[in-house]
Amino acid sequence: MIKLSEIPTTPPPHIDEEKIKDETKRLVDRLGKLQQVMYAERKHSALIILQGMDGSGKDGAAKQVFEQCHHYGVQVYSFKKPSEEEFAHDFLWRVHKQAPQKGMIQLFNRSHYEDILIQWVHGWIDDQRAEQRMKAINAFEELLTFDNNTLVFKFYLHISYEQQAKELQERIDEPDKHWKHNPGDWKEREHWADYMRCYEYAFNHSSIPWTIVPVDKRWYRDYIIAKTLVERLEKLQMEYPPLPVE
Amino acid sequence: MIKLSEIPTTPPPHIDEEKIKDETKRLVDRLGKLQQVMYAERKHSALIILQGMDGSGKDGAAKQVFEQCHHYGVQVYSFKKPSEEEFAHDFLWRVHKQAPQKGMIQLFNRSHYEDILIQWVHGWIDDQRAEQRMKAINAFEELLTFDNNTLVFKFYLHISYEQQAKELQERIDEPDKHWKHNPGDWKEREHWADYMRCYEYAFNHSSIPWTIVPVDKRWYRDYIIAKTLVERLEKLQMEYPPLPVE
Numbered sequence: 249m250i251k252l253s254e255i256p257t258t259p260p261p262h263i264d265e266e267k268i269k270d271e272t273k274r275l276v277d278r279l280g281k282l283q284q285v286m287y288a289e290r291k292h293s294a295l296i297i298l299q300g301m302d303g304s305g306k307d308g309a310a311k312q313v314f315e316q317c318h319h320y321g322v323q324v325y326s327f328k329k330p331s332e333e334e335f336a337h338d339f340l341w342r343v344h345k346q347a348p349q350k351g352m353i354q355l356f357n358r359s360h361y362e363d364i365l366i367q368w369v370h371g372w373i374d375d376q377r378a379e380q381r382m383k384a385i386n387a388f389e390e391l392l393t394f395d396n397n398t399l400v401f402k403f404y405l406h407i408s409y410e411q412q413a414k415e416l417q418e419r420i421d422e423p424d425k426h427w428k429h430n431p432g433d434w435k436e437r438e439h440w441a442d443y444m445r446c447y448e449y450a451f452n453h454s455s456i457p458w459t460i461v462p463v464d465k466r467w468y469r470d471y472i473i474a475k476t477l478v479e480r481l482e483k484l485q486m487e488y489p490p491l492p493v494e
Numbered sequence: 495m496i497k498l499s500e501i502p503t504t505p506p507p508h509i510d511e512e513k514i515k516d517e518t519k520r521l522v523d524r525l526g527k528l529q530q531v532m533y534a535e536r537k538h539s540a541l542i543i544l545q546g547m548d549g550s551g552k553d554g555a556a557k558q559v560f561e562q563c564h565h566y567g568v569q570v571y572s573f574k575k576p577s578e579e580e581f582a583h584d585f586l587w588r589v590h591k592q593a594p595q596k597g598m599i600q601l602f603n604r605s606h607y608e609d610i611l612i613q614w615v616h617g618w619i620d621d622q623r624a625e626q627r628m629k630a631i632n633a634f635e636e637l638l639t640f641d642n643n644t645l646v647f648k649f650y651l652h653i654s655y656e657q658q659a660k661e662l663q664e665r666i667d668e669p670d671k672h673w674k675h676n677p678g679d680w681k682e683r684e685h686w687a688d689y690m691r692c693y694e695y696a697f698n699h700s701s702i703p704w705t706i707v708p709v710d711k712r713w714y715r716d717y718i719i720a721k722t723l724v725e726r727l728e729k730l731q732m733e734y735p736p737l738p739v740e
Contacts, residue, residue, distance in 0.1 A: 290582070333595060336536070336595035336596040336597070336642075337593060337595050337596075337642055338593065338637050338638055338641035338642040338644075339641055340590070340637060340641075341590060341591075341593055341642075344586070344587060344590040344591070345587075345590070345591060347583060347584065347587055349579060349582035349583050350582040350583075351582070377640070377641075380640050380641070381641070383633070384633060384636070384637045384641070387629070387630060387633030387634075387637075388633075390630070391584050391586060391630045391633075392584055394623070394626050395584035395585055395586075395623075395626070395627065395630070396582075396583055396584040396587075398584075
């Protein structure tokens with residue numbers, strides 16, 4: 249059982265920041281290499297879900313960790329408010345379209361989990377619907393896994409309530425962050441406890457497990473994500489295909 | 495447990511053909527009216543799956559039964575061999591895209607069931623994969639039902655082995671049916687027993703039940719399909735929305 253209040257949002261004490269940064273650089277380079285083989289081999293794909301409260305650094309992670317990956321092999325889809333057409337379908341309709349084809353890494357900045365987070369927190373769906381959706385999410389992620397060799401990674405960017413205030417305030421104070429400021433984020437912050445409850449529900453009912461990433465220090469965030477990805481992808485023992493016989 | 499060999503492919507004996515045809519006409523008219531309200535109300539949608547061996551009359555059913563429906567409210571999607579892009583995804587990827595939005599009737603001429611029929615019959619997938627796909631199909635159809643008010647109808651067009659031969663031969667003998675002739679259909683016919691086994695598996699493991707439609711007589715086919723649809727749609731008690739208040 250995951251309880252967020254028991255998990256630190258900061259790196260372990262006495263950890264050597266410089267050493268971790270060097271190691272992260274090595275991992276990010278390695279990830280670039282692995283992405284290239286995945287693209288060439290076209291046997292597997294990866295779906296990488298980044299979830300977290302406003303200011304938890306989803307955009308930053310999507311940039312830094314994948315810096316050495318080719319753009320043709322990585323796609324980012326940022327989930328916004330659904331369109332009218334999307335609303336006239338089940339909640340996974342727009343999500344399934346964005347599932348990665350073999351060879352590709354697909355990043356989700358937010359995801360189908362919002363359909364049991366923001367929607368549940370605000371009471372737009374009831375408990376029963378949230379439970380039905382959780383089951384549908386499990387079936388969907390399992391489908392990608394067994395039928396398309398998709399590795400599904402799910403990262404929760406775990407930020408403290410105090411750190412979020414600093415991050416949101418920076419968007420007001422620093423001119424080149426103004427474009428990220430949204431007064432609505434401060435309003436959502438009032439529902440913090442409810443969000444934590446819904447997140448915990450998702451973590452504890454997911455068939456594919458989550459990685460909880462302490463993000464109060466960005467350098468530690470990148471390290472954990474890169475490490476998780478590289479360790480798992482190495483296990484696939486992917487290889488460049490041989491020269492085709494004429 | 496459905497066993498196809500125990501279900502007749504012909505209408506019940508002594509049934510009055512003329513009476514049934516009159517009744518079918520009434521039902522087809524009524525279906526047209528129901529489709530109009532569904533489109534106007536935009537609360538529900540319908541997914542109508544037509545499956546059956548070659549020559550079982552899927553095209554004919556899709557035309558005759560929906561003759562009084564508006565084209566803007568009915569879409570037909572005919573499933574062919576997947577494209578390269580579709581093959582690089584899970585089997586439901588291309589199917590989910592075609593799920594109906596609220597207000598619409600979506601007809602599937604063949605469907606995701608082919609992924610546990612033709613593929614299993616020919617050994618392109620093993621038993622385990624077929625079972626996994628069956629579970630994924632159930633989860634998918636349930637998702638459409640609970641999250642988008644989609645009524646899922648599944649019709650198996652039950653034709654006899656002898657009647658199929660006649661239908662396929664007509665495609666050779668009659669000039670205006672030549673375009674439907676495909677030598678591959680005669681080859682698939684050799685796998686008849688395997689197809690029946692896979693179909694029965696699907697019927698007996700589906701969470702949303704199938705309607706088995708005797709189709710050796712086309713007039714009886716249309717009657718059963720129209721009757722099933724109308725009876726179910728009547729129960730929704732759909733209504734035209736009132737004039738919006740300015």
